Amino acid sequence: MEKQFDQHISRQFNQELEMLRQDVMAMGGVAEEMVRDAVAAVMEGDTAKAQRVIDMDDQVNEMEKEIDEQSTMILARRQPTASDLRLVLAIIRTVNDLERIGDEAEKIARLAVRLADVDRPRGNYQELENMGNTVRGMLHDALDGFARLVPETAVKLVREDEKVDVEYEGLLRQYYTYLVEEPRNTSRVLDCIWIARSIERIGDHAKNIGEYIIYLVEGKDMRHATMEEMEKTISDSRS
Amino acid sequence: MEKQFDQHISRQFNQELEMLRQDVMAMGGVAEEMVRDAVAAVMEGDTAKAQRVIDMDDQVNEMEKEIDEQSTMILARRQPTASDLRLVLAIIRTVNDLERIGDEAEKIARLAVRLADVDRPRGNYQELENMGNTVRGMLHDALDGFARLVPETAVKLVREDEKVDVEYEGLLRQYYTYLVEEPRNTSRVLDCIWIARSIERIGDHAKNIGEYIIYLVEGKDMRHATMEEMEKTISDSRS
Numbered sequence: 001m002e003k004q005f006d007q008h009i010s011r012q013f014n015q016e017l018e019m020l021r022q023d024v025m026a027m028g029g030v031a032e033e034m035v036r037d038a039v040a041a042v043m044e045g046d047t048a049k050a051q052r053v054i055d056m057d058d059q060v061n062e063m064e065k066e067i068d069e070q071s072t073m074i075l076a077r078r079q080p081t082a083s084d085l086r087l088v089l090a091i092i093r094t095v096n097d098l099e100r101i102g103d104e105a106e107k108i109a110r111l112a113v114r115l116a117d118v119d120r121p122r123g124n125y126q127e128l129e130n131m132g133n134t135v136r137g138m139l140h141d142a143l144d145g146f147a148r149l150v151p152e153t154a155v156k157l158v159r160e161d162e163k164v165d166v167e168y169e170g171l172l173r174q175y176y177t178y179l180v181e182e183p184r185n186t187s188r189v190l191d192c193i194w195i196a197r198s199i200e201r202i203g204d205h206a207k208n209i210g211e212y213i214i215y216l217v218e219g220k221d222m223r224h225a226t227m228e229e230m231e232k233t234i235s236d237s238r239s
Numbered sequence: 240m241e242k243q244f245d246q247h248i249s250r251q252f253n254q255e256l257e258m259l260r261q262d263v264m265a266m267g268g269v270a271e272e273m274v275r276d277a278v279a280a281v282m283e284g285d286t287a288k289a290q291r292v293i294d295m296d297d298q299v300n301e302m303e304k305e306i307d308e309q310s311t312m313i314l315a316r317r318q319p320t321a322s323d324l325r326l327v328l329a330i331i332r333t334v335n336d337l338e339r340i341g342d343e344a345e346k347i348a349r350l351a352v353r354l355a356d357v358d359r360p361r362g363n364y365q366e367l368e369n370m371g372n373t374v375r376g377m378l379h380d381a382l383d384g385f386a387r388l389v390p391e392t393a394v395k396l397v398r399e400d401e402k403v404d405v406e407y408e409g410l411l412r413q414y415y416t417y418l419v420e421e422p423r424n425t426s427r428v429l430d431c432i433w434i435a436r437s438i439e440r441i442g443d444h445a446k447n448i449g450e451y452i453i454y455l456v457e458g459k460d461m462r463h464a465t466m467e468e469m470e471k472t473i474s475d476s477r478s
Contacts, residue, residue: 061463068460072328079318089311089331096335176425183419190415221307224300 013078017087020070021147024091024098027063028143030056031098034105035139035202039132041112042125042195050116053109060102064095086219090212094146097205101139104198104205111191118188127174128192131167131199134160138206146209151217151234154210158227164203171196252317256326259309260386263330263337266302267382269295270337273344274378274441278371280351281364281434289355292348299341303334325458329451333385336444340378343437343444350430357427366413367431370406370438373399377445385448390456390473393449397466403442410435 034053041050071088074080080088115125138160145153175196178189211222211230220233273292280289310327313319319327354364377399384392414435417428450461450469459472 058463065460065462072324075314075328076320076324081315085311085315089314092328092331093335096332176429179418179425179429180422183422186415186418190418221304223304224297 010078013074013080013084016070016074016078017084020067020074020088020091023063023067023070024094025143025147027060027067027095027098028139028146030060030063031101031105032136032139032143034060034102034109035132035136038105038108038112039129039136039199041109042115042132043129045112045116045120047113047116050109050112054106057102057106060099064099067095068092083216083219086216090146090216093212094209097208101202101205104201107198108195111195115188115191121185121188125192127171128195128199131164131171131196134164134167135199135203135206138164138203139209142206142209142213145213146216149213149217151214154207154214154222155227155230155234157207157210158230161203161207164200168196168200249317252313252319255309255313255317256323259306259313259327259330262302262306262309263333264382264386266299266306266334266337267378267385269299269302270340270344271375271378271382273299273341273348274371274375277344277347277351278368278375278438280348281354281371282368284351284355284359286352286355289348289351293345296341296345299338303338306334307331322455322458325455329385329455332451333448336447340441340444343440346437347434350434354427354430360424360427364431366410367434367438370403370410370435373403373406374438374442374445377403377442378448381445381448381452384452385455388452388456390453390469393446393453393461394466394469394473396446396449397469400442400446403439407435407439 034056037049038053040046041053071092074088075085078084138157141153141160142157145151145157172193175189175193179186182189208223211225214220214222214230214233218233218237222230222233225233273295276288277292279285280292310331313327314324317323377396380392380399381396384390384396411432414428414432418425421428447462450464453459453461453469453472457472457476461469461472464472
């Protein structure tokens with residue numbers, strides 16, 4: 001980051017961009033907390049914890065609006081170009097994905113409230129906790145890669161996301177069997193399917209943030225790109 | 240649109256913005272076609288039609304990338320402010336929602352392929368067609384409102400989206416009963432649940448586009464706002 005900032009004449013502009021970056025990191029921290037607590041609320045049947053996650057969603061929505069407003073003001077007043085422009089655009093995209101992560105965490109928390117009232121299954125939702133931990137790790141990596149501008153993060157996240165997708169498909173098959181074999185648990189199993197679905201979506205959003213890091217550092221739009229294309233873009237720029 | 244364009248000195252800039260707007264409309268047209276054909280493919284068990292929708296998703300993804308690239312170039316070269324800046328930012332957001340609508344239509348089409356191989360239920364998926372028609376109408380209205388800059392469209396879309404949400408909840412309850420009563424149809428019913436879910440999401444995205452119209456015309460960020468707040472923003476600006 002430092003090197004890119006040097007080229008600015010305006011110290012105030014640097015400060016504005018730096019503050020914007022810090023706001024994104026703060027928003028990312030809240031989103032991460034929501035994901036962690038939402039999954040924990042499912043595991044522990046803790047409705048108070050779930051309620052706190054639900055309340056935090058407003059905070060994330062508010063943060064998105066504020067960061068977007070700041071970004072728009074910077075675009076209008078500072079008229080950034082090159083890497084500064086890419087930073088602002090990458091921030092606008094990133095907070096959009098963070099906001100959606102907050103939405104998914106809120107959905108999980110609402111389902112946690114409902115599940116807290118019903119008998120717990122033998123496995124005690126262990127399978128959901130595992131997948132939840134994976135995507136929380138992905139979100140953490142995405143934010144870390146964004147803060148330190150490490151484009152390789154994107155490749156790692158694509159790989160992780162593929163693992164999550166496989167895990168998710170396996171879970172769906174398992175839940176499907178439950179639906180057929182234990183129709184009296186239909187409601188609970190459907191709720192688990194929704195939770196798994198939201199966790200899987202959180203992984204997608206973390207992967208998206210990874211793609212913006214490549215855009216930010218290399219100037220290439222990597223959405224819908226394969227892992228190989230990403231690796232090529234990164235290695236080409238190094239040679 | 241005309242009035243806002245008058246203030247530009249540069250005729251070329253006007254042309255660039257106009258072309259960008261036309262590209263968004265073209266992309267919206269493709270998304271609308273995808274939604275229509277995906278739902279029709281479910282109804283008709285038409286795998287060829289479903290496959291065409293699946294193929295169109297690449298086209299929509301490509302359109303998003305091109306429009307984003309054009310938008311970034313305009314931000315860098317023309318450094319627009321005020322309503323021009325809002326137009327470019329609203330376009331970036333809109334194509335993101337259109338791309339996600341394409342994703343949902345693709346998902347519906349993939350499920351249509353799977354459903355084409357199994358016995359059709361008595362109602363022949365009529366309930367999905369109804370909801371599909373509603374959200375297709377919403378998308379059409381959103382694009383029309385965006386083209387003609389009618390902020391009232393946003394309020395209409397919120398109202399429609401509430402109806403879709405109620406319809407969706409009702410459908411889920413109905414499907415839930417099927418799951419309990421006819422466990423041998425679990426696979427088909429789950430597919431219907433996913434389709435209903437995707438249709439409901441398309442309605443959300445159409446509603447989002449409506450919010451960008453208010454942003455574009457009034458300069459107010461209406462995300463997460465209530466219908467009353469939207470109506471107030473519009474009427475305040477008229478008085």
